[in-house]
Amino acid sequence: MTHEYRYDVEILHLLVSPGHAYFGRARDGAAEVVTTDAEHVEVVAGKGIVGDRFFGKAAHMDAAVTLFAIESLEAIAAELGTEPLDPLLPRRNVVLRGAELTPLIGHAFALESAGGKVSLHGGRHAHPCAWMDRVLAPGAHPAMRGRGGLRCRPLDSGTLHRGPAVLLSPVPLDPARAAVASVLRPSRLP
Numbered sequence: 001m002t003h004e005y006r007y008d009v010e011i012l013h014l015l016v017s018p019g020h021a022y023f024g025r026a027r028d029g030a031a032e033v034v035t036t037d038a039e040h041v042e043v044v045a046g047k048g049i050v051g052d053r054f055f056g057k058a059a060h061m062d063a064a065v066t067l068f069a070i071e072s073l074e075a076i077a078a079e080l081g082t083e084p085l086d087p088l089l090p091r092r093n094v095v096l097r098g099a100e101l102t103p104l105i106g107h108a109f110a111l112e113s114a115g116g117k118v119s120l121h122g123g124r125h126a127h128p129c130a131w132m133d134r135v136l137a138p139g140a141h142p143a144m145r146g147r148g149g150l151r152c153r154p155l156d157s158g159t160l161h162r163g164p165a166v167l168l169s170p171v172p173l174d175p176a177r178a179a180v181a182s183v184l185r186p187s188r189l190p
Helices: 058-063 070-080 140-144
Strands: 005-016 040-044 065-069 094-097 108-113 116-125 150-154 158-161 163-169
Touching (some): 005 108, 005 158, 058 116, 065 070, 070 094, 070 140, 116 158, 158 163
Antiparallel strands (some): 005 094, 005 163, 065 150, 108 116, 108 163, 116 150
């Protein structure tokens, strides 16, 4: 796997949550679920992040690890006129600074951190759920569309560490576009 392009990024947060906070809870509100902002996480090929709610779940194999650009959250806060939004509340696993993610859809890429490397396959957009209006701010759900992050499949096992990192990409990226909402394609579902 060759990666022609190298981008200095920062891994700001590594979120691990053993339970779902939003699924099937329309009337009850978000569940109180313990969430850890870890210094490092173990990623297992084909399974996800050890201890996370999607680890080893067949329905989530292609989306077991979610990457998110902090610039998206900062742009959403600016658009909504709010104070800075808590980067853990959208519940994305890997919160990065300096990474344009959308061009990685359909490609294998890697994150190097603290001497280790984890390869991932960019699967699809991480679409926001309606709960974003409640947990972040009114209007966050529509503002987050097209910039909710990237769902990925881990291609190999390794450890990701918070702090300086390098994103190895097979395609050119523009870190200045990390906050830009991608154009959403119409769904094939009825």
